[in-house]
Each structure stands twice: as structure tokens, then as C-alpha cells.
Amino acid sequence: MTATPVNTPRLDGYRMPAEFEAHRGCWMLWPKRGDTWRLGAKPAQAAFAEVARAIRQFEPVTVGVDRDQWENARAVLPDEIRVVEISSDDAWIRDTGPTFVVGPDHRLRGVDWQFNAWGGLNGGLYFPWSRDSLVAGKVLAIEGAGRYRAPLVMEGGSFHVDGQGTLITTKECLLNPNRNPGLDRLQIEACLKDYLNIEKVIWIDKGVYQDETDGHVDNLCCFTAPGEVLLTWTDDPGDPQYERSRKAFDLLSTATDARGRRLTVHRIHQPEPMAATPDECRGLDVSETAKPRRAGDRLAASYVNFYIANGGIVMPLFDDPRDRDAADLLARLFPGRNIVGVKSREILLGGGNIHCITQQVPSGGNRP
Amino acid sequence: MTATPVNTPRLDGYRMPAEFEAHRGCWMLWPKRGDTWRLGAKPAQAAFAEVARAIRQFEPVTVGVDRDQWENARAVLPDEIRVVEISSDDAWIRDTGPTFVVGPDHRLRGVDWQFNAWGGLNGGLYFPWSRDSLVAGKVLAIEGAGRYRAPLVMEGGSFHVDGQGTLITTKECLLNPNRNPGLDRLQIEACLKDYLNIEKVIWIDKGVYQDETDGHVDNLCCFTAPGEVLLTWTDDPGDPQYERSRKAFDLLSTATDARGRRLTVHRIHQPEPMAATPDECRGLDVSETAKPRRAGDRLAASYVNFYIANGGIVMPLFDDPRDRDAADLLARLFPGRNIVGVKSREILLGGGNIHCITQQVPSGGNRP
Numbered sequence: 107m108t109a110t111p112v113n114t115p116r117l118d119g120y121r122m123p124a125e126f127e128a129h130r131g132c133w134m135l136w137p138k139r140g141d142t143w144r145l146g147a148k149p150a151q152a153a154f155a156e157v158a159r160a161i162r163q164f165e166p167v168t169v170g171v172d173r174d175q176w177e178n179a180r181a182v183l184p185d186e187i188r189v190v191e192i193s194s195d196d197a198w199i200r201d202t203g204p205t206f207v208v209g210p211d212h213r214l215r216g217v218d219w220q221f222n223a224w225g226g227l228n229g230g231l232y233f234p235w236s237r238d239s240l241v242a243g244k245v246l247a248i249e250g251a252g253r254y255r256a257p258l259v260m261e262g263g264s265f266h267v268d269g270q271g272t273l274i275t276t277k278e279c280l281l282n283p284n285r286n287p288g289l290d291r292l293q294i295e296a297c298l299k300d301y302l303n304i305e306k307v308i309w310i311d312k313g314v315y316q317d318e319t320d321g322h323v324d325n326l327c328c329f330t331a332p333g334e335v336l337l338t339w340t341d342d343p344g345d346p347q348y349e350r351s352r353k354a355f356d357l358l359s360t361a362t363d364a365r366g367r368r369l370t371v372h373r374i375h376q377p378e379p380m381a382a383t384p385d386e387c388r389g390l391d392v393s394e395t396a397k398p399r400r401a402g403d404r405l406a407a408s409y410v411n412f413y414i415a416n417g418g419i420v421m422p423l424f425d426d427p428r429d430r431d432a433a434d435l436l437a438r439l440f441p442g443r444n445i446v447g448v449k450s451r452e453i454l455l456g457g458g459n460i461h462c463i464t465q466q467v468p469s470g471g472n473r474p
Numbered sequence: 475m476t477a478t479p480v481n482t483p484r485l486d487g488y489r490m491p492a493e494f495e496a497h498r499g500c501w502m503l504w505p506k507r508g509d510t511w512r513l514g515a516k517p518a519q520a521a522f523a524e525v526a527r528a529i530r531q532f533e534p535v536t537v538g539v540d541r542d543q544w545e546n547a548r549a550v551l552p553d554e555i556r557v558v559e560i561s562s563d564d565a566w567i568r569d570t571g572p573t574f575v576v577g578p579d580h581r582l583r584g585v586d587w588q589f590n591a592w593g594g595l596n597g598g599l600y601f602p603w604s605r606d607s608l609v610a611g612k613v614l615a616i617e618g619a620g621r622y623r624a625p626l627v628m629e630g631g632s633f634h635v636d637g638q639g640t641l642i643t644t645k646e647c648l649l650n651p652n653r654n655p656g657l658d659r660l661q662i663e664a665c666l667k668d669y670l671n672i673e674k675v676i677w678i679d680k681g682v683y684q685d686e687t688d689g690h691v692d693n694l695c696c697f698t699a700p701g702e703v704l705l706t707w708t709d710d711p712g713d714p715q716y717e718r719s720r721k722a723f724d725l726l727s728t729a730t731d732a733r734g735r736r737l738t739v740h741r742i743h744q745p746e747p748m749a750a751t752p753d754e755c756r757g758l759d760v761s762e763t764a765k766p767r768r769a770g771d772r773l774a775a776s777y778v779n780f781y782i783a784n785g786g787i788v789m790p791l792f793d794d795p796r797d798r799d800a801a802d803l804l805a806r807l808f809p810g811r812n813i814v815g816v817k818s819r820e821i822l823l824g825g826g827n828i829h830c831i832t833q834q835v836p837s838g839g840n841r842p
Contacts, residue, residue, distance in 0.1 A: 191612055
């Protein structure tokens with residue numbers, strides 16, 4: 107039923123659909139660790155629950171929860187959100203969950219990447235990550251989907267696909283020696299082609315400034331449609347993000363995708379630079395085995411870190427004057443989808459945002 | 475999706491099918507506690523895996539496993555058995571799992587009984603039982619089945635139904651003051667009628683001698699078909715079981731079921747009385763919060779404690795000369811089903827047998 111296939115998705119004719127294709131549902135995990143999430147994770151849980159409720163307007167949502175939080179999550183989340191027991195080290199299912207691929211028969215399988223907590227003992231964010239490593243397999247068992255075990259240390263947030271053969275990623279992350287030191291760029295490309303069934307990889311240099319994932323592309327830019335990319339941006343040349351976004355813009359504007367199309371690059375201006383406050387950091391557990399989170403640390407805030415649901419976009423809001431412009435732009439880029447904003451500072455404080463805490467399950471059979 | 479309905483199964487037109495009706499599959503849990511299962515539960519795990527494999531010949535099997543045993547269970551069990559994370563205090567899903575009921579639209583829901591570890595602080599088998607209490611809800615979430623929360627302390631092993639309105643149980647268990655001291659027999663009957671949608675309760679005095687569940691009926695007798703009951707038996711008047719089985723036989727032979735039929739009572743002779751050995755008991759963890767298991771304790775061995783699968787019977791074997799006769803009788807009583815025996819002493823040592831560690835999911839819509 108959930109046996110590991112011997113071949114690769116490419117050999118079996120499976121491909122990863124784009125996030126904007128139709129979904130069967132969405133998976134999330136429930137935050138609880140006190141050294142990532144302040145005040146015993148209660149504010150983060152409220153924010154995650156708000157994201158889950160927002161997505162549930164559009165598609166089914168399942169939340170995986172540690173045994174000690176099951177009763178609490180079950181009570182906090184509305185009945186129509188499914189809660190199942192899945193233990194984890196933290197709550198980033200974009201990175202620890204499976205990457206779903208769809209077969210020619212519309213069957214669903216999943217790719218289970220190697221996970222090392224964003225860099226292992228060489229810059230990773232916490233130790234151990236043994237429970238995170240099992241999340242993808244457990245999700246696939248519940249979904250009844252076969253599991254491809256990929257030989258690559260990788261996180262789901264480090265790439266985006268257009269569903270038509272093109273993948274975008276960053277060198278900062280995927281070529282980082284703390285991920286796959288034994289593999290060169292061509293070998294990594296070959297593996298991406300085998301496991302996601304893509305034809306072309308577009309390599310951006312760097313992700314968002316101070317992004318603790320080593321520059322995951324899902325905080326920097328994403329496909330909004332085949333041939334169309336949305337990039338986080340700043341008009342301020344004095345902002346360290348300026349050079350990063352400028353270079354990505356230049357690269358993307360001149361790149362062609364797997365089908366030979368030039369990409370249209372839309373820019374979405376970032377919110378005002380923001381940092382964690384002393385009061386926020388005081389609410390964290392002290393830990394010797396997790397990244398310290400200090401007052402004044404710049405937060406890698408980006409509007410690109412949204413989730414595309416069936417008929418909807420669930421986007422982060424930062425209580426920033428640019429929230430409105432960002433929502434308006436997304437409404438134009440995603441005609442026919444309702445834009446729902448969720449105040450996401452509590453998620454951002456933990457090091458990510460809405461896209462990082464969600465994982466779509468494609469419905470398959472809906473290639474646009 | 476898995477909301478708790480406001481009504482009872484009876485009001486909603488749901489009923490519990492008999493075990494011999496068609497199944498969608500079977501649930502089990504994975505044993506691990508060292509004070510129930512000797513040698514770190516390794517022999518018990520091997521026996522449970524054998525039961526799972528036997529049932530898997532006939533229908534899908536899902537095994538719920540504690541997070542710390544997930545990798546081990548996943549490795550030990552064959553790929554075609556689904557493994558999901560469900561924590562529990564022990565592995566008796568007959569008693570801690572949901573009792574599935576089927577609606578007129580063939581929809582599946584489940585009854586989640588109150589659980590107190592077979593008697594709570596007044597004769598129960600271990601403390602705490604907080605994880606066991608959540609098992610039913612977690613199974614129902616994964617099955618996508620609504621949950622009825624019943625106001626009765628009860629275990630699934632304490633009753634059997636014929637799927638046509640009749641329930642059999644024992645006074646020793648259901649009227650035990652360590653279960654529902656505030657309810658009398660009529661109130662308990664009313665609750666059973668509401669939650670299982672049955673019409674008639676047949677009360678047997680006592681279950682099997684030395685059965686630590688306070689005489690669960692599923693170790694004493696069961697329905698093999700509407701109007702037909704199978705009862706564990708001994709020809710030895712000196713055996714403490716003799717009087718118990720004799721009384722049950724007399725009662726059942728004169729009882730009528732919900733449809734007014736007289737019951738046909740088949741007898742299946744128990745194996746020779748057996749006890750835990752000193753060597754077996756030495757392999758157990760010492761515990762102050764669980765029932766002690768001592769060398770010389772008689773084991774409540776009964777052939778009735780089998781599982782009825784689609785097209786099969788998975789029955790306990792005791793390395794006893796009567797194993798063969800028991801299998802032959804089951805073959806006659808269940809024409810068209812294959813009889814598969816599993817050596818179950820390691821399960822028996824923990825206090826139950828194959829029926830106690832399994833829970834069927836009816837397919838519905840197949841009322842015989």
C-alpha cells in the first residue's frame with residue numbers, strides 16, 4: 107500500500123504539480139517547542155490555527171500534532187480540521203513533509219528527502235532532528251501514498267516548480283556545503299530531474315537577507331503561473347536585501363523556462379525591515395541545542411511566503427502600510443482567487459512564514 | 475469532517491455490524507510496555523506482527539505505533555501493512571479503539587467509550603491510561619469518521635453483537651462497580667441501545683476464570699452467525715472454568731435473541747490449563763503502577779478469542795493437542811473462511827489474545 111517504489115518518479119512517469127494546480131488538501135504541523143516559539147508557543151499556535159482556518163475555507167486541512175499537544179490542538183482547531191498524531195522536532199512541514207508527485211494515472215506518491223535541520227551540525231537550526239526525519243513517511247502512510255526516498259539533503263521550501271518542467275532554487279541553499287557536500291551542481295540537478303521530473307533548473311544566487319534557512323527560494327520568489335514569477339523587492343539601495351533582489355531580478359528576467367519561454371517577473375515590495383523585540387525574545391526558552399533568537403535580529407519578512415489554495419491565497423500580513431498594496435497585487439496576479447491575509451508576525455519570529463508551515467497535496471489530473 | 479455528532483447512533487440510524495459482516499479493514503496497536511510484555515516486548519511484537527500478517531491476507535491492516543517504536547514497527551511489518559503514529563498506554567485496541575457503527579447511507583462513524591484501564595484505581599491494570607483514552611479519537615480522525623462520545627465506561631471486548639439487534643455481555647464486567655458505579659443495569663442497557671442500536675441485551679454471569687478484564691465476553695463466547703453462539707468449554711468439573719461455562723451454556727441455550735430466535739450454542743474445548751513460567755516472568759519490568767504478573771498465575775486461554783476477517787478466521791494456537799480440534803470446529807462453523815492459526819502465547823502472557831488486539835472497520839452496506 108505504501109511501499110517504497112524502486113524507481114524514481116521520472117522513470118515511473120510521476121511529476122510534481124505546481125502549487126497553483128488543484129489540491130486535494132493541505133497538511134500542517136502544530137508548533138510547540140519553547141526555544142523557537144515564545145510563551146510556550148501559545149501565540150504561534152493561535153497564528154497557525156488562524157492559517158489553518160483560512161486554508162480550510164478553500165480545501166481540507168490536516169494538522170499533525172505531537173502526542174502531548176493533541177488534546178490542546180484538537181480543542182483549539184475547529185472540528186472540520188483533521189488532527190492526527192505526528193511527532194516532530196518543529197513545525198515546518200514545507201521542509202520536513204513529503205513533496206507530492208502525481209502519476210499518469212492520477213495516482214499520488216511522495217518524495218521523502220533527507221533532512222538535516224537546515225545544515226546539520228554545520229549551521230543547522232537545532233539538534234536532534236530525528237522526529238522531523240520521519241514526518242514525510244508518516245504523512246504518506248496516512249495519505250496511502252507510496253514513498254520515494256530521495257538521496258538528497260533538501261527541504262521543500264528550497265525549490266518551486268511551474269508544473270511544466272521548470273524549477274527555481276538558490277545556490278545559497280542547494281549548493282551550500284552543509285547540505286550535500288559530496289555532490290556538485292550537475293549531480294544535484296540530475297537528482298532534481300529524477301525526483302521531481304523537471305527539465306530545467308534556474309539557479310538564483312541568494313535568497314532573502316538573514317533567512318536562517320540559507321536562502322530558501324520560497325521566501326524570495328515563486329511561480330504565480332507558468333512563465334510568471336513573483337519576486338520580493340525593495341526600492342531602498344541601502345537595504346541589504348536590495349542587491350539580492352536586484353540580482354535575482356536580472357537573472358530571472360533573462361532566463362527561459364523549460365519550454366523556452368522568457369519569464370515575466372513581478373515585484374512585490376517587502377514590508378519595512380523589522381526585528382525581534384526584547385520582550386518577544388524574553389518569552390523564549392534558553393536552549394543549548396537550538397539557534398539563539400536575539401532582540402534586534404532582523405526578521406526575513408517577505409510577502410512571497412504565502413500559500414496558494416484552491417481558489418484562494420493565504421498571505422502574511424505584517425501590520426505594515428504595504429500590506430494593502432501586496433494584497434492588491436496578489437489579487438491581480440491570481441484572478442479568481444480570494445486573498446485572505448493572516449497576521450503572521452508570530453510565525454515570522456520562529457523563522458518562517460505561511461508557505462513554510464504548509465504542504466499541499468495535489469489532486470492530480472488537473473494539469474493546466 | 476470528524477465532528478462529534480450531537481445525537482446518538484440510534485437516533486441517527488447507525489448500528490454496529492457483527493464482526494462476521496464485511497470489513498473495510500482492521501486496526502491494531504503495537505506492544506511496547508516492559509511491564510506487560512517480557513523482554514522489552516520483542517516476543518510480543520513478533521506475535522503481533524504475525525497476527526497482522528495473517529489478517530493482511532484477508533483485508534487491509536493499519537497498526538498504530540508510539541513515536542519511539544515507529545521505525546522499529548515500520549521495519550518489522552511488511553510494506554503492505556500501514557503504520558501510523560498513535561501513542562497509547564498499552565496495545566489493546568479492542569478495548570481502547572472506537573466501536574464502528576454504520577449509517578443507513580453506508581457512512582462510517584465510531585463510538586468512543588470512556589476508558590479506565592479495566593477498573594480505574596479500583597482494580598484496573600495500570601495507571602495512567604491517558605494515552606489510551608485518546609486512541610479512539612485518533613483512529614476516527616484518520617478514518618475520517620465522525621465520533622460519538624458515549625457516557626459509559628466500557629471496553630470493546632466486553633460485548634459482542636449479532637448485527638441484528640442482540641448484544642451479549644457479562645455482569646462480571648459491565649455491572650462491576652469499578653466501571654459505572656452510578657448506573658444500574660437498566661441504565662446501562664439503555665446506553666447500549668442508544669450507542670450500538672441494539673434491542674436486546676443477554677447478560678451472562680461471568681467470563682473466563684482469571685481473566686484480568688473482569689470477565690470480558692470476547693474471551694468466553696461470541697456470535698458465529700445470527701442465532702449461533704460459540705462458547706469456551708471444559709469437560710473437567712474440577713476446573714474453576716467448568717461452573718462458569720456451564721452456567722453460560724444454560725443461560726444461552728434458553729435465551730432468545732432480539733428477533734425471538736432461540737440460540738444454537740456450540741462449545742469449543744479450552745486448551746489444558748496453563749500458567750506463566752518463572753522464566754517468562756523474569757523478563758518483565760518491575761512496576762509499581764501496573765498489575766504484577768507472577769509465575770504460576772493461570773492464563774485465561776480460550777480459543778474463542780479469535781478475529782473474524784473477510785474470508786478468514788485468525789485464531790490463537792497454544793501448542794496444545796486441542797489446537798487441531800479447535801481449528802476443525804471453526805472451519806465447520808465458518809464455511810467459506812480460511813482458518814489461520816497464530817501461536818499466541820506471548821499475547822496471552824500480556825493478558826489477552828487475538829480478538830483483544832484487533833478492531834474491525836466494517837465496510838457497511840453489507841447486512842447479511
